[in-house]
Structure formats: structure tokens, C-alpha cells
């Protein structure tokens with residue numbers, strides 16, 4: 051029997067309270083674009099953060115090495131980097147390694163070193179049937195929990211997470227993100243109510259190519275976390291957003307559930323609504339709630355979840371945190387505030403506030419004319435009025 | 442020989458108020474009151490008084506006050522009055538002392554050392570009067586994961602039962618309690634959408650209509666069991682132990698086995714109904730495994746099977762074995778759990794508090810990654826809705842209440858259930874007494890209790906910013922300890938207040 055208290059804090063009280071701005075934009079035809087727009091947009095929501103955390107996720111930024119896992123790792127000290135590199139060499143074939151270029155600015159003080167490693171996991175020595183993704187996940191947890199001073203920002207293919215202590219626009223400047231190109235970008239500005247800022251605690255949170263930016267406080271944190279621990283997740287990042295990232299990984303990757311099902315698990319309809327549904331829908335939600343009830347996310351939240359090909363904007367079922375969605379041509383936007391979207395795309399084909407608990411899913415268009423934005427499940431009768439245009 | 446016992450209680454009757462109506466004489470089933478017709482006064486045999494308060498509540502002029510006997514032995518911290526009295530009774534009788542209800546010793550009540558969190562600023566609290574607030578709970582095994590095949594969810598095939606609130610009525614058999622009390626429990630559970638438990642005394646045919654709200658017990662005496670008994674119910678529970686008397690069986694004396702009870706228990710009228718201490722076909726965990734599966738075969742795998750044990754020192758390891766043996770629900774009954782009759786020495790000294798057992802079992806099942814294989818129900822020592830809230834935050838799915846349900850029917854916890862003379866008509870089969878429980882009022886009171894506690898749980902959830910009970914389950918972050926030692930906080934898995 052594993053003793054979780056050895057690796058996990060048994061009191062579960064590492065949750066850090068924070069309020070935030072979030073922003074996401076995606077080209078549904080997969081066209082690459084620079085970080086300029088999202089930096090402008092998230093900077094416009096400056097006042098929603100307090101300079102203690104900002105970050106970005108970029109998809110499609112390493113097209114030349116798109117077959118390799120890109121581990122972006124932050125190191126507190128030189129020693130921690132050396133130790134980690136010994137570990138990496140032991141368990142990975144490293145195809146390329148470099149320090150991530152930075153452009154020091156006044157605002158960013160005492161930054162850690164951040165490196166990226168393009169790697170393939172060594173599977174040869176493992177005497178078990180296990181996927182590459184699972185191996186990488188396992189290694190990431192080992193680095194985060196056992197190697198002092200090393201934290202993995204992201205570990206997916208052809209994507210990367212850049213984050214740190216500062217306002218998001220300062221972090222963008224520091225990493226020179228206007229020079230990167232991607233087809234999905236998400237961003238986060240943080241307002242933690244604890245004083246100590248920590249680079250690893252900034253958003254996005256990521257595992258493999260899944261990223262989460264989150265505005266909210268999860269009151270079900272203890273229940274969510276203890277459920278995830280049963281599935282071997284180790285919570286080490288001192289924030290509740292981490293459980294969202296791991297829950298997405300468990301449900302979407304390991305259990306193979308489509309992202310709309312995952313969102314239904316996070317914010318299912320209330321039982322009284324389920325009782326009124328047709329038999330097929332009813333058994334669907336009953337099965338979800340009964341099996342994954344411990345992963346219901348309670349308390350106020352708005353999240354943008356992304357992985358290759360999909361960007362999802364979602365809120366808690368009574369919508370206690372803001373979220374606005376917008377569409378212009380092939381671009382889909384999600385933001386805490388409409389003003390941020392308007393700033394980068396003054397003309398919008400459609401802009402609206404999604405119904406609480408109903409995800410907005412933007413998908414890469416692989417066939418012309420395909421519907422690229424899904425507004426979640428059908429609304430209950432009488433619920434319609436909740437979705438309204440913003441202006 | 443002259444008894445050297447002091448009466449435990451005194452009867453103060455105000456002669457000014459008393460109108461000699463003799464209500465107290467008729468109401469008292471312990472033979473305390475008499476009437477002296479010559480002098481037109483009431484007389485007392487105080488040594489018989491058990492302080493059930495039936496007389497003082499029913500006295501039309503409020504002439505009666507029953508109080509603890511002020512006369513006492515010389516104060517002694519070691520030889521308390523209770524120990525002196527118990528010893529003397531045994532010297533006079535040479536027997537094992539019996540008692541009823543749960544342990545009344547001042548062992549630490551952990552519920553009273555746990556405080557609950559509330560949302561402020563960063564997380565809005567939720568008003569249950571305006572927003573949905575969900576208490577609905579499903580009991581039974583949950584799958585480890587769901588699968589999608591061709592865009593369709595493959596539905597899990599573990600049977601689950603639904604309850605509208607995480608509060609159920611614990612096992613109290615017909616025989617231990619009166620027919621009226623039993624039927625109040627059945628009906629209230631049915632009408633409120635929760636469950637009651639038949640205990641090990643069979644299940645009268647005319648109450649089978651409440652089947653979807655019924656948990657039937659299969660205990661060591663195997664009373665009243667047949668295929669229909671299992672199949673008419675919603676859940677089948679194998680009873681291994683009971684918190685008030687771990688390791689002890691039961692005994693319903695023959696004089697209580699009336700015609701109806703004899704039919705229900707499937708034993709001859711007037712014969713003793715003895716439940717042995719162990720099940721004589723379960724001497725090990727693999728035997729339990731076989732019984733669980735025999736029952737599952739009998740119900741065609743359509744109903745969850747529950748296993749109930751008393752909270753003992755190594756409950757976590759036993760619980761793990763039970764889950765692996767196929768139990769869909771496990772029930773832990775704590776030290777303070779009630780009983781109709783138990784040896785006093787056992788009731789007061791054997792077992793552990795339910796709070797500690799619950800925390801340990803939940804943690805153990807999670808460490809083994811099998812917590813979702815079974816629902817966890819706890820009982821024994823629940824007194825109010827806050828206790829239930831705390832139990833769920835520690836990791837329980839639902840609770841059983843026994844004593845509180847009887848209190849809703851009139852019980853005053855006088856602990857004399859084993860005498861069969863319950864003056865409130867609950868733990869007795871005497872028709873003169875049993876009619877004191879009115880089935881309509883009793884049912885309504887039980888439903889009121891469920892409703893009141895459910896509303897309070899919703900308030901507590903809302904103040905913590907949670908709108909669904911599953912987000913509370915095992916969410917120990919919502920709790921803080923006060924006045925606890927560090928080992929106790931660690932055992933409960935909670936931080937201290939202010940930490």
C-alpha cells in the first residue's frame with residue numbers, strides 16, 4: 051500500500067486563494083499569429099491582477115521539433131538544474147536543450163532560470179505496458195515532488211508555458227513573447243491574496259499539452275484533491291488550479307472522455323434538472339455524477355482549458371465568475387472582460403455571455419463549413435433567458 | 442436481605458397542585474406510583490424510578506418534578522455513585538448488568554472539538570433559499586472510470602440506491618421496538634425518500650410496500666430471511682457487529698415473541714430469539730466474501746450489499762477487506778451507538794468513537810485507491826445536523842440515526858429499553874404501552890426531523906460556498922479542530938483552528 055502522507059500533504063491545505071483575469075484566443079483554421087494581441091488584451095485587464103503572477107500558453111510554437119516532448123523547466127538554483135539534468139539524461143533521450151531566451155526588464159526581479167528540453171522518453175528499460183504520455187507524466191511528477199528547486203512549467207509537444215511573478219505584460223516582455231507564433235494562446239493575470247509570489251504558482255498549469263488558466267476559488271478543493279490522489283496525482287503546486295489541470299488529465303487523457311463530457315463532470319446540471327430530462331440524457335448525467343461526483347468543481351470559477359486542436363471556456367454552474375465569448379471570422383475569443391476582446395478585435399460577428407456551466411468549445415476546423423464553436427449542451431426549458439448578448 | 446442501594450431519583454410532588462387524578466400511576470410502567478385511597482394521597486416507590494419523565498410530562502397540573510437523588514454516598518472520585526451502585530447490584534444478584542441505549546460515559550466527543558469553515562470575500566457564500574442546494578446521495582459501488590464507445594457513454598452496471606438526504610434510520614428490529622414505532626420509521630423513510638433498516642427481526646408483509654426505502658438485515662440469527670425478503674428490499678445488509686456491543690449477539694426473550702413477531706421472524710411463538718455472537722458461517726474474511734456473493738446471486742446482482750461492523754481498533758484493515766470482499770456499502774457503528782439491550786460493561790468500554798474510526802477508514806480506503814468501490818455509512822453518536830455535516834466532511838457518504846429517531850417518537854434516553862417496559866411505548870411489546878406511539882404523529886415527527894436537519898445541512902453547505910453534498914464528502918479542509926492534541930488532529934486528518 052502506498053503511503054500518500056509521504057508524498058502528499060495529508061491536510062490538503064495548500065490551496066492559495068486568488069482572483070484573476072483570463073484570456074484565450076484561437077484560430078480555428080490553425081493559422082499562426084504572434085503574441086501581440088493577447089499581450090495587449092490581458093494588459094487591458096491589469097487591475098484584475100496584482101503583479102504576483104502572470105503567464106501564457108502557446109500552441110504551435112515549436113513546429114520544427116513538433117515530434118518531441120518539450121519540457122520547460124524552471125530552476126531555483128544552478129544545483130537544482132544540474133541534478134535535474136542528471137535525472138533527465140537517465141530517463142530521456144534529449145534531442146535539444148537550451149536556456150529560454152529572456153529580455154531582462156526592471157519589473158522582473160530575481161527570476162529563476164528557465165530551460166527547455168526537447169526529449170523522447172526512454173521506454174526500453176520499462177518492464178511494463180505503458181504509454182509514452184504516461185511515462186512523461188510520471189517523470190514530471192517525480193521532478194516536481196522530489197527534485198528540490200525544479201518545477202516543470204509544461205511538458206507537451208509543440209507547445210509551451212511561460213509564466214512567472216509579475217504582471218502578464220511584464221512576463222511577456224521578459225520572455226519576448228511577441229516573437230513567438232501560435233494558433234492558440236491563453237493568458238492569465240493573477241491576484242493571489244497571499245503575499246509571497248512563486249513562479250511555479252503562476253498560471254497556466256499544464257501537464258503534457260493540456261493547460262488550464264483559472265479565475266476562482268474552488269470550495270470543493272479538498273474533495274477534488276483527495277479523489278485525484280487515489281489516481282496517483284500528487285498536488286505540489288500550492289494552488290487549487292492544479293486540481294483542475296489534473297482532473298482534465300485524468301478524465302480527458304487517461305479515461306479518454308471528450309472535453310464536453312469533462313466539462314459536464316465539472317459543472318453538471320442540478321438533480322432537479324436531470325429529473326426533467328429525457329431518459330437518455332438522464333442516465334448520462336446520472337452516470338457522470340455518480341462516478342465522478344468528487345470531481346464536481348464547486349465554488350466560483352471561470353476556466354479556459356486548451357490542448358492541441360481545442361480551446362474550451364467554462365464557468366461554474368451558477369456562474370460566479372465572469373466569462374465573455376466572442377467570434378470574428380475564424381478567430382474565437384474568451385475573456386474575463388468584453389473590453390479586452392474589443393480592444394484586439396473591435397468588430398465581432400458575435401459576442402455573448404455563456405450560460406453558467408455550459409462550456410464554449412472552439413475546435414480546429416478540419417472540413418470546410420464545419421461548425422467550429424459549440425455552445426455546450428441544449429438548454430433546459432426556461433433557461434434560455436440566461437444567455438444574453440452583451441451590448 | 443435489606444438492599445443497600447439508594448434510589449437514583451426522587452419524585453417531588455407538590456401536594457398543593459396534585460388533584461389525585463392518578464394519571465402518573467397509570468402512565469408509569471415502572472410501578473413508582475400508588476394511590477392511598479384512605480387518605481386520598483399519591484404514594485411513591487422512588488427506588489423504581491428511571492427518570493423517563495413520562496409522568497411529569499403528562500401530569501395535568503405540573504405537580505411532578507423528577508430529579509437526581511440529592512442524597513449521595515460520601516464523595517469519592519474513584520468510587521463514584523455509579524460504580525458503588527453497580528457493584529452492589531451485582532453482589533445482590535450475581536448477574537451481568539444490562540442496559541439500553543448508547544454509552545453514556547464522558548469519553549471525548551470529537552464532534553464537539555471540530556469547527557466548520559465559512560466563505561468570506563474571495564468565495565461567495567450561497568443562500569440555500571435562492572440557489573439550488575443538493576443533498577441527493579447515491580449509495581453503492583462506483584466504477585473507477587467511465588468509457589465512451591462510438592460517442593456513447595457505456596453505463597456502469599453497479600446497482601446504486603438513491604436517497605434524498607444523507608440521513609437514514611439505522612437498524613432497529615421489530616421486536617426490539619414496537620410495531621407502531623417500526624412502521625413509523627418505514628413510512629417516514631418512504632415518504633421522505635430515504636431508507637430505514639429493518640434490523641434482524643424480519644419484515645412484516647404489510648410493510649413491503651415501502652420496499653424501495655427498506656434496507657433488510659441478514660444477521661447471525663437469520664430471522665425472517667427468504668428470497669422474497671431480499672428481493673423486496675432496496676439494499677441487503679449483513680450485520681457483523683453493533684457499536685453498543687461489539688462481538689455480542691442478541692436475545693429477544695420468548696415472552697415478547699407474539700404471534701405477529703413469530704410470523705415475521707419465522708420462529709415459533711413464545712420461543713427465545715437468539716442471535717449468536719458471530720455468524721456461524723463467517724469465521725474469516727473469505728467466508729464473508731462467500732456470503733456477500735451468495736446474497737448477490739439471490740438478488741441477481743441488482744441490489745447493493747452492505748456490511749455493518751462496529752468501530753473497533755483495526756477497523757481500517759477490516760473495512761478494506763470488506764470492500765475487497767465485495768461489500769458495496771460499509772457501515773461503521775461507533776462506541777456511542779445505541780442498543781435495546783447490552784451488557785453495561787461492554788457498552789461502556791468496547792469500541793472506539795465513530796469520528797476516529799471514520800477518518801481512519803476513509804483515509805485507508807483512499808490510500809488503497811478503493812474508496813469509490815463502496816459507500817461509507819456511519820452511525821453511533823450522531824446528535825444533530827452539524828455532526829452529520831462533519832461526518833460527511835471527514836469522508837462519510839451518509840449516516841444512520843437510531844437514538845435520534847426514537848427521540849422524535851418520544852424517547853427520553855432513560856436507558857431502560859432492555860426491561861421491555863418503555864413508558865413511551867417504543868421498546869416494548871406490551872399493548873397497553875405500545876399504543877402510546879401514534880403512527881400518524883410519529884411519522885410526521887420523523888419527517889420533521891429529517892426536514893429540519895436537511896435544511897440545516899444546506900445552510901452549513903451554503904455558508905461554506907458549496908452547493909452540492911458530493912463536494913463536501915471527504916473535504917476535510919472545511920473542518921478545524923479545537924482543544925485536540927496533535928495526534929488527534931492527525932488521526933482526524935484536520936488542522937487545528939487558526940492554522
Ligand code: SF4
Nearest residue numbers: 459462463464465500
Ligand atoms: S399525574 Fe399529577 S396530578 Fe395526577 S396524580 Fe399524578 S402527580 Fe397528581
Ligand code: SF4
Nearest residue numbers: 852853855856858863
Ligand atoms: S426507548 Fe423507551 S426505555 Fe428506551 S431509553 Fe427511550 S424512553 Fe427509555
